[in-house]
Amino acid sequence: MYHKINKTLDYWVIVQLIYDVIIVGGGVIGCAIARTLSKYDINIALLEKEADIASGTTKANSGVVHAGYAADRKYTKRNLCIHGNQLYTKAQEELNFPLRRIGSFVVALEDYQIEELETYRKNGIQDGIPGLEVIFDKEKILKMEPNLTPEVVAVLHAPSAGIVSPYEMTFALAENAATNGVKFFRNQEVIKIKHQDYVFHVKTRTEEFQGSHLINAAGLYSSRISKMLGLDYFDIIPRKGEYILFDRNSIRLNKILFPSPTKVSKGILVCPTIHGNTFAGPNAQNIVDIDDLSTTTAGLKEVLEGGMKLVPNLPLKSTIRNFAGLRAVPESMDFIIDNTDVYGFINVAGILSPGLSSCFSIAEKVQEFLELLGLTMKKKEDYNPYRPKPERFVNFSNDEIDLKIKEDPSWGRIVCRCETVPEKEILNAIRAPVGARTVDGVKFRCRPGMGRCQGGFCRPRIIELLSKELNLPYEEITKRGDDTNIVVCRTKDRILTELKRKGAL
Ligand SMILES: Cc1cc2nc3c(=O)[nH]c(=O)nc-3n(C[C@H](O)[C@H](O)[C@H](O)COP(=O)(O)OP(=O)(O)OC[C@H]3O[C@@H](n4cnc5c(N)ncnc54)[C@H](O)[C@@H]3O)c2cc1C
Structure with a gap:
């Protein structure tokens, strides 16, 4: 990207700005990183291949801010989620995006599932998750969530879990980052990267951007970006999740309802959205085509059957939409957040669920990496953390x-x-x-x-x-x-x- 600088009164000199940081990918992760770094006196550019930010996985997911008990302790994503959940409170106050901490239930329908709820509770409390409790009193459970199946045996209640509008939050992050000086470039698909003399030359279809640090937050495409710099150490498998959305006010849930989890996913949940709709989903199916967002009759049947195990009175006549989202699943099943062997290049890849819940803590980690790399992080005097609440x-x-x-x-x-x-x-x-x-x-x-x-x-x-x-x-x-x-x-x-x-x- 070239910039004109008026060096003398007589003529213009065209120079190429070398950004301190270039971020590839305008999903929730790229935008959270951009906003976190916008506090500091550094030049930042964010490149997004689509016509808008929040067009990838960030657009189609469950929108749950997880409490953080679900992932195994061996995974980085567990602590990032627990800490990330806490960071939502301040971020919401500053950025005015819609968030409601309505709490979640993990529902046991069989006695043998109770042991798992107890393990979640015990480990979760040790790791600092507030308010976790297993509730056995059916009357109390059904009072808290009257739409839940009467087959329920017990629930794990996590009051710190919440619902958020993932794309509205991403727009809020981007707006605030832009207000604080981050430059956003949409319709800029990165197709080639060269690293020479400590400068990244990032080529898109129409421009070349130069930067001293490069952050790969390209979601499903992150392994392709990494490979552009010769770093071929992970692959991303797209795992599709289909959803059914019900009309506003056709049913009103109080809680986010999870089944007892399976090995591949948290299972099909039934959940209210921030705008008063309800959805059932997602299922989980590994696919080959990285852009395949189709829904299938078989998939939607699976979603409906799964949802009805938790909420038998799902308002079938009030479905308004089906859609699918794609998880970016790495072989390790954990987030890949690496200060790589290419000096100044940070991979933030394989950000599967609970990536949305963890976005603020992931951004903090990236900031720490940049500090380790020697990037001077001087706080801007005129940094404005606030984004005005959109009038509705x-x-x-x-x-x-x-x-x-x-x-x-x-x-x-x-x-x-x-x-x-x-x-x-x-x-x-x-x-x-x-x-x-x-x-x-x-x-x-x-x-x-x-x-x-x-x-x-x-x-x-x-x-x-x-x-x-x-x-x-x-x-x-x-x-x-x-x-x-x-x-x-x-x-x-x-x-x-x-x-x-x-x-x-
Ligand atoms: C079905 C489903 C349910 C989920 N539910 C939850 C949940 O309830 N709670 C939770 O915490 N997490 C959830 N997740 C996970 C969460 O959605 C993701 O972790 C998060 O959205 C990842 O954001 P991202 O920015 O890494 O990826 P993306 O949103 O995909 O952003 C990556 C961006 O990079 C851009 N890009 C790609 N290649 C290039 C290129 N060459 N040049 C420029 N730009 C490029 C893409 O266009 C895209 O906009 C769910 C995911 C799915 C699929």
């Missing part, structure tokens, strides 16, 4: 609505009726630092298209707003970047061209 129409009182519409009439123009999202919220989402540039970018920032009609009514209006704000023709507005254009041309233009061709005009 649905949270306003009637008086506030009147006031807001008087201030700006676009608060009164409702674009998405399912989720009650006015034009003003969409404009704010586009105008934010690292703001929305695609229809999905708007949807994931402020929810138009998330409701029952799934965008059927509001999409044309969103295209219009994006077109106006970004000063682009409708045809160039995409759903989620590359080749996902929605409007081919204006019907009127096509008819005029056709008439001209036929000589009728």
Whole structure:
């Protein structure tokens, strides 16, 4: 990336900025690292291959902030999760993303499963997880979660577990990092890296970036990035998890409900989302195609059967969406956070679950590595840890609505009726630092298209707003970047061209 510096009054000199840190990947991990490092007086660039950040695994997962009892003690991910869970409280206060610590149940349906709950409890308490208890009193359990199956024998209650909107949190991290000087570059797929004279030359399809430290947070693609520097010591297997999403208010759960776990995953859970929906999922299936996000009849059947073991009255008629996410699974089954043999290159790879829960502690670890590498970490005097809470129409009182519409009439123009999202919220989402540039970018920032009609009514209006704000023709507005254009041309233009061709005009 080249920058113009006005060296003298007479002429411009073009120099290449060498960033102190380049981060590859704008998922929750890359963005948490960017935000943590943005406290310090260093130049940081984040490169994301997609049209928006939070487009990979971060977009489709369970959104659970795990308490941390589940992973075996031999894994790094256990402590990073336990500590990471604690770091959420301060981060949420500063960044104003939606988080609710509603607590989780691991549900034993058979007597033999109780032993496992007891082991989780005992080890968890020793490792500092607050409030863990095994509850046997069925009446008490069903009072805490009336939708749970009456077959329940006991539950492990973890009150520190919570739910979060993973992509809204990632946008918050990016907005705050950008406010503190991090440069975000989207549509920048890293295709080649050269390390020469302690400088990383990072080539994307259109630019070259240079940096003295390079952090690989490329999720499913992280082994490919590592291999670009000749470091071929791990592979990533995509493991698909399918979900079924139920409409808001069709069922109201109080708790995150896990079955007793299996060897490959935490099992199919039933869980409320931060916006009042409920989902069942994910299952777990190793696949070959790193981009395969399809759902299958067999997979969804497995999800439904699994979910109904915990919540027999799942509202089957109120399903609004199926989707899948891909876990980035390394052979070691543990996070790979390495100061590698290539000086200045840090792998943050294989961040499978509970990666979301651990993002803040992973970012702290990366910061420590950079300090070890000798990068001077001087705190910025003007560092601003706060990101303002996005204003939401649905949270306003009637008086506030009147006031807001008087201030700006676009608060009164409702674009998405399912989720009650006015034009003003969409404009704010586009105008934010690292703001929305695609229809999905708007949807994931402020929810138009998330409701029952799934965008059927509001999409044309969103295209219009994006077109106006970004000063682009409708045809160039995409759903989620590359080749996902929605409007081919204006019907009127096509008819005029056709008439001209036929000589009728
Ligand atoms: C089904 C499922 C359920 C889960 N549930 C939970 C949960 O409840 N709680 C929890 O704690 N964790 C959960 N996880 C794990 C969690 O989602 C991940 O740990 C986390 O999202 C990983 O984030 P990431 O930033 O490493 O990866 P990603 O979000 O995939 O980000 C990597 C980014 O790198 C970009 N990229 C890739 N290659 C390049 C390149 N060459 N150039 C530039 N950019 C590139 C990608 O486009 C992507 O945006 C779950 C995961 C799955 C799949």
